[in-house]
Amino acid sequence: MKSVIHTAHRIIIKVGSSLVTNEGRGLDHAAIAKWAAQISALRGLGKEVVLVSSGAIAEGMLRLGFEARPTDVHELQACAAVGQMGLAQIYETSFRAHGIGTAQVLLTHADLADRERYLNARSTLATLLRLGVVPIINENDTVVTDEIKFGDNDTLGALVANLIDADALIILTDQHGLFNADPRKDPAAYLIKEGKAGDPALEAMAGGAGSSIGRGGMLTKILAAKRAAGSGAHTVIAWGREHEVLTRLAAGEAIGTQLTAQTAQQKARKQWMADHLHTAGKVVLDAGAIEKVTREGKSLLPIGVVAVEGQFGRGAVITCVTEAGLAVARGLTNYTSSETRLILRKPSSEIEAILGFMEGPELIHRDNLILL
Ligand SMILES: Nc1ncnc2c1ncn2[C@@H]1O[C@H](COP(=O)(O)OP(=O)(O)O)[C@@H](O)[C@H]1O
Ligand SMILES: N[C@@H](CCC(=O)OP(=O)(O)O)C(=O)O
Numbered sequence: 001m002k003s004v005i006h007t008a009h010r011i012i013i014k015v016g017s018s019l020v021t022n023e024g025r026g027l028d029h030a031a032i033a034k035w036a037a038q039i040s041a042l043r044g045l046g047k048e049v050v051l052v053s054s055g056a057i058a059e060g061m062l063r064l065g066f067e068a069r070p071t072d073v074h075e076l077q078a079c080a081a082v083g084q085m086g087l088a089q090i091y092e093t094s095f096r097a098h099g100i101g102t103a104q105v106l107l108t109h110a111d112l113a114d115r116e117r118y119l120n121a122r123s124t125l126a127t128l129l130r131l132g133v134v135p136i137i138n139e140n141d142t143v144v145t146d147e148i149k150f151g152d153n154d155t156l157g158a159l160v161a162n163l164i165d166a167d168a169l170i171i172l173t174d175q176h177g178l179f180n181a182d183p184r185k186d187p188a189a190y191l192i193k194e195g196k197a198g199d200p201a202l203e204a205m206a207g208g209a210g211s212s213i214g215r216g217g218m219l220t221k222i223l224a225a226k227r228a229a230g231s232g233a234h235t236v237i238a239w240g241r242e243h244e245v246l247t248r249l250a251a252g253e254a255i256g257t258q259l260t261a262q263t264a265q266q267k268a269r270k271q272w273m274a275d276h277l278h279t280a281g282k283v284v285l286d287a288g289a290i291e292k293v294t295r296e297g298k299s300l301l302p303i304g305v306v307a308v309e310g311q312f313g314r315g316a317v318i319t320c321v322t323e324a325g326l327a328v329a330r331g332l333t334n335y336t337s338s339e340t341r342l343i344l345r346k347p348s349s350e351i352e353a354i355l356g357f358m359e360g361p362e363l364i365h366r367d368n369l370i371l372l
Helices: 029-044 056-064 073-096 109-113 115-130 153-163 200-207 217-229 245-250 265-276 287-294 337-343 348-355
Strands: 010-015 048-053 102-107 134-139 168-173 194-196 234-239 257-260 279-285 305-309 317-321 327-332 369-371
Touching (some): 010 153, 029 073, 029 245, 048 073, 056 073, 073 102, 073 134, 102 115, 115 134, 134 153, 153 168, 153 217, 200 217, 217 234, 279 287, 287 327, 287 369, 305 337
Parallel strands (some): 010 168, 102 134, 194 257, 279 317
Antiparallel strands (some): 327 369
């Protein structure tokens, strides 16, 4: 079996708290330096990498002198805010040693549930990748309480994989992967080398005695693999301290547990958009725009739009139709329906003069567009 990471172009790598903070003893400079070196090598192979890092609370507890995890939510949030400074500092320093810049991105559940913020987060991450920066993502713990939390960074990693159409999610943890039972409790447990993301049998193994959904551990990783597969991304769960784990995976070596997505990426993405976002309106395209969008893989510019149907806000999903009414594409719009009515048939150079601002030269950027 060859690792899916070999052919993956855009990869999300999630590192857990115990790895990052050396089991709570403080940020593990040596381990982080090794991942940074390996990620630098992956980028040398032309891959794009986004890092999702936990560890803010664990590091903040140490810095503030808490011996046990606080139960008060605001103390936990204070720990996260303090610890996040350490994370940002160590990642920036470690990647800078390879001439790579980093960016801190803190997200909440509300950010990805709101269309406009979803679109902004998606565009910002795509722009950071285009600029050659490694985004370092964590949950914005300071502003969230239990009900509106992602809850764990395995879930956050999967949502980010969905958000930016990643090909793969690598979850680095303190075990060699998924075992048929919790290896801490069952010494006879064996490693599951491969499986299908979403297979309920995997959840039963990770659920094990006593653990319950949403409380971290292996189950959130298995559920994250299922979620990532929703947009066609494969997942690998591996031990973060395995020698050259990332570069070996990229070379095709099968390490840890590989959970493959069962639906092809483009199909899964269409399905995901169809399931998650309602179509709020339509734009009618002229023949030239149809050609650019459907055959040449270009963005949709306002100049190619001849009519607008319905009311929609910025970030809404709209359908692109031919003058005969045939739906050809769907995507997230940069302009509201009223704005689009003002700029249709106009060159993008006139957008600013007409509206007084410009969100972008495109009505729908090709990154946010799927063909039907
Ligand atoms: N079937 C299983 N296979 C592997 N690990 C399991 C399994 N069931 C439970 N676990 C536990 O999950 C832990 C990893 O989860 P967690 O501590 O949340 O890691 P991280 O901080 O990397 O997210 C392991 O240390 C292990 O004790
Ligand atoms: N935002 C939290 C992440 C908590 C979390 O999910 O931790 P883990 O299960 O170790 O990945 C932090 O940085 O401490």
